[in-house]
Amino acid sequence: MSSLKGTFDQLERDVLAAMAKPKKSFWLALAVSSLMFAVGMGCWGWQIYKGLGVAGITNPVGWGVYITDFVFWVGIAHSGTLISAVLFLFRAKFRNSFNRTAEAMTIFAVMTAGLFPLIHLGRCWLFYWLFPYPNQRLLWVNFRSPLVWDVFAVSTYFTVSLIFWYVGMVPDLAIVRRYTTGVKQWIFRIFSLGWRGTRYQWEHYGKLYMFLAALATPLVISVHSVVSWDFAMSVVPGWHTTIFAPYFVAGAIFSGTAMVITLVVPMRRIFNLETYITVSHFESLAKILLFTSMIVTYSYIVEYVLAFYSGHEFEIAHFLYRSFGDYKYLYWLMLLCNSLLPLTIFVKKLRRNLTYLFILSLFVNVGMWLERFVIIVSSLAKDYDPYAWGTYTPTLIEAGITLGSFGMFFTFFLLFTKYLPVLSITEIKEISE
């Protein structure tokens, strides 16, 4: 018992050590990411002032990097809920090492993603017109538009994820409360909602957490299905296909898992959490990565087969264009990143090599960003009317805003690591019992 107590104390100290006074490297990282964030905001400000023309989007490619970024970040947001809620329901214990980070990632990624629909609006100051709010002029939103579904899907996902994250954190906040003093303690006291860890509280807590997990699970499917319908509901060849929802969900889990690996590998090293996040845990993540990679690859194949089997001229022309047209290099690079490279982790040695996994996860992140770019841009570039065909080249403003989105994400993530426990202390305690 005393040894267990000792281990728990050690665990608490280890996790809370990450919240200690930051080192120089932290300040550097924070400076870089907040600078990126500032650059992005500056670019956005310029875009609002001048007009959307400072971006490269044009006729016929009305959506470009911004929507790519949106889908990318929504995709990143996926794994949080998957790892937390779905794996919780499936009693996959390895999730406990990642769930807090993954959930935080979800929250910040959804926040970042949520900005992009605003950024890409021609008149972003009127964004609230997309909400069905009662107004004097009796104007209502168009419920047939997938963009309205998006508003609901993303905001619901954000709300539920936030609650789930917060509820999961309450016992830990109470632990932090114990270790802090002064104003900090006062704040943690408020947010730990009078948690005392009584059996009665635990009983209710467990039920609530499970219900929330059950509530969040369908959202994993729904949010990205809805995002995919932004495309699938259109008449654009290359977008208009029924497989988009499962295809995008798999892609989202794929990219989200990759992002978890990207974040947790360095975090584990920096905060010395090797004891709690083990190589076996990463191996489990790598298996998810491999599985979803194969689903994604299967979807790629299905898209082509459908196009050619249907005999639909426009679909065939589009898929030929996608693989051999203006954006062919991006397409083949995407295939390399998403379909070929992940196959290497069939090799056990490689999937237990954290450096290798880290590098692979970067490739997958790039590949998944490219996937959205290729789908969005190449479909719009050449659709029905050959006169209207055109290409799209992003501008520095779009690059700046994309950079800013990473800046925003990492800024929030870094602040998270300093202000909140990065591991779920209580849940790790549970599995070590």
Add this chain to the structure above:
Amino acid sequence: MQRREFLKLMGIVSGGAVLSSCGEDPHKKLISHVVPREGEVPGMAALYPSTCTECGAGCGIWVRVRERNPFKLEGMPGHPINDGALCIRGQASLSRLLHPDRITAPRRRTNTGDYQDVSWEQAMADVEQALSESGGRQVYLAGRTTGSLAALIDEFCRTRSFDRAPEVERFNHEAIRFAGDALFGRKSVPQYHLAEADVLVSLGADLLETFVSPVNFARQFAAALEKEQRWYHLEPHFSLTGNRASRRLVIRPDSEPYLLAWLLRAVPARRDLPAAVAAAVPAVTAEAAARQTGLPVTVIEELRDALRASSNPLLLAGGVALAGNNGRLTAVLAALLQWSLDMVGRTVDYERHENYETVGGAADFAGLVDALSDKQIGVLLISRLYHLDHVPSLRDALCGARFRVGLTDFMYPPYDGCDVILPLSHSLESWDDVEPRHGVISLIKPVFRPLHDTLSEGDILLQMMNNGLNYRTYLARRWGTIGRELLDQGWVIRDTEETTPTLQAGAPPPVITIQEPPADKTLVVVPSLRTFDGRSRVLTLLHEIPDPIATITYGNWVTLSVADADTLGITDGQELDIRTSGAGLRLPVKTHPQLAAGRVMVHTDQLDGLALPRDASSGEPLGILPIDSWQATGTRIDVPILSGSFTGAVGRGILPHDKPHHGPAHGGDDHATEHPPATLYPPKEYSRYRWALAIDLDRCIGCSACVAACYIENNVAIVGPDEHRIGREMAWLRIEPHLSRDGRMFFIPVMCQHCENAPCEAVCPVYATYHGSEGLNQQVYNRCVGTRYCANNCPYKVRRFNWFDHEWPSPLNLMLNPDVSVRPKGVMEKCTFCIQRIRQGKDHAKDQGRQVKDGEFTTACAQSCPTGAITFGNLLDRSSRIYALAQSPRAYRLLEGIGTEPAVYYLSKKRENA
């Protein structure tokens, strides 16, 4: 601070704020006059008759004026030249009036070579002083002038002892006038009655683009469609005219005399040729003619048979057919054929000829050039010159005059270095008349008080004649009895004293040896549909609208055949270095599938002052130049090419009879038999109106007049070359050239199709675009947040996003149509079927308690169309033209397979070979 001090300070501050806010006059005159002019209703456009002066064709126009601002020009229905239509240049010429770069006041050149604005008194005093002091001859050099102004200039030259130089006109049709002079003693361009001919053979003349009176020819073309006219067009290059002929024959450049000489002998003469003339015509066998022209023998025999069988033929040569070394000979042989086949007096009309008598050929300026070089000229007065690149000797000699006075509206190159510049009023600011065609007088009437400190040429001359008249009274006196009719109607046809000429008995057989045409690669210089000879280049709108053949907007280029591009290993936008004897040019290329191998096409206005080699006999610049060498320079120039592909439309359901295979199985084009597309929504029902448009591809010539009309009517923004390069043109209506499966070029006007099941409507999250109760797909600018999903989801890609706030540099803002809002940045826009006109039409009908009648009003595009290709109307009205056209077996709609059910019906071509 004390309470009192505080109150004082507050008093000063608030008082100051109130006073300063009174400083600027916040009044904007929404209605410019309290008591409107007679017959003018505030908010309603008044129509004033006038005449377009952008080129010399003299088309009658109605100027739409609202609250004293002219905001649109429209062709005048019933006018003898253009009968209601107006070309692209005519539409755009309103922006000449309001151009920010116009000269606003008289200018005097200072010692440093700069110009300084001076008063009219000062400028006139300077001119008078120069006249009294400079010594030497005084010369009046002007562009082509007809009507009263021509008479006044004569009077002026007499009273002020000026010599009147021949008039300058780039396209002076020298060869035609030479032939007329040599054979009939008439040095003029005859009027051609295209519509009356049952067989039309045209050589080179770009009848539907720039040739003499293109709108008139386009209207005649449309009239001829109603009957069984067979039209052969022979050209070395590719033109809109050739594309619309029943049969376009590609001929080797400058080889026309072989064909004509053969035809002269092969087609039995209906009027005898004098033996001397007949003998002088070279004997050419069918085989030789075929070999030289590059046409198969069967084809030239078909031509012969068509002419032989014809009861009222018309054969004419012009444009590029006369631009080679054999130009004069071709014109002479064509005129001989016109005589021998009895066209003169029937389809070739010398009685009411086009007024080109006073225009000079290049050779006619030799005397003036000598005088200028010898410093014999004291005062040189130049007026309405745009450039003198076709007579470079004159261009270079201009500075030989001791004192130069320039009358102009813009600082065109000939005015560089003029001592005094006298700014001319635009024709919409002045009284005048023109007589473009013998006996056809058309009124020019001011609708606008001169915007700047300018005068009309007539007023300037009368001031210098110092006889106390102003031009308006001068005109009234000159018009006399026809004045009333002219003012009421806008035009008058005067009796003519001219007669039909006969072949001059002693007509000496003129130059009759055929020179060897260029054998290999040839540069073909052709006039530009958009800028004529380059004079309209100042009008930005014309750069914004693509050349319909190359689909390029801004910049210069050469058009190259696809085969040659392959040989050269060159693609669109890459620079080609072309060397011809005496001229070289480097321009980016645009390939064109219809251009024959070995031909390079360039527009006259894109040569940028390049001196062309000259015809030995006439001195005119040649338009057919053998290319010595060509090579790709390796440089890529980013030219804005608007078309994504000329050839990609095949099998996509855009061209007639060209549906994709995957569409529902059914026969023919009869859309009525199709299964209605499956839908969850109830069918839309309309109670009174369902607006629709029909576009007859049989009539569309691709002239782009509708595009210009649409731009001006709807305040469509001009965005400039940088935006065009990345595909952000704002045109609501565009002319798409597409090559069909059988190798024909179609020009398809595409605008918002106002679909029954519009894909854009479903995806807009805020209902900014929705289906109106009369079938219109309506766009609410105020409601639009700019997601651009609608544009992505539009299969026709006709929606236009405002990437920036657009500017209309003053005074161009006066041209904005007050009925159409100017769209801010971040908002989607598109064709509205001219909803402002629909509203006005409906209001008018409602006032009279009835439904809108068919044809009561129409859209801007339909109004401007010279061939009547566009019909607008109400589909629910079973007696309407649009209903009949929509039910026509020729009707089809774009991309029918998607199930959008557009309200724009396209009619496929009638003629099998057309």
